[in-house]
Amino acid sequence: MGNTAFFAVLIVLILGILYVMKSSDNPPETNIHQTPKEYIEMVEKRKAERLSTENREKQGQQGQPEQATDTQR
Numbered sequence: 001m002g003n004t005a006f007f008a009v010l011i012v013l014i015l016g017i018l019y020v021m022k023s024s025d026n027p028p029e030t031n032i033h034q035t036p037k038e039y040i041e042m043v044e045k046r047k048a049e050r051l052s053t054e055n056r057e058k059q060g061q062q063g064q065p066e067q068a069t070d071t072q073r
Contacts, residue, residue: 034042 031038
């Protein structure tokens with residue numbers, strides 16, 4: 001009886017996790033069948049996107065002069 005209950009709980013837990021992963025608004029981008037080469041390409045793509053976003057933010061900050069606040073006057 002104890003083994004049966006354990007396996008039943010284990011199956012319900014696994015199915016619950018799979019359901020949450022599939023039904024979430026922001027599912028994980030990694031695939032269980034992804035090759036190491038595909039994973040590395042995905043990581044490099046994310047890194048390039050992050051760096052380009054950071055560079056755009058830096059350029060936007062450099063182009064705008066700082067406003068004088070009450071504490072600076």
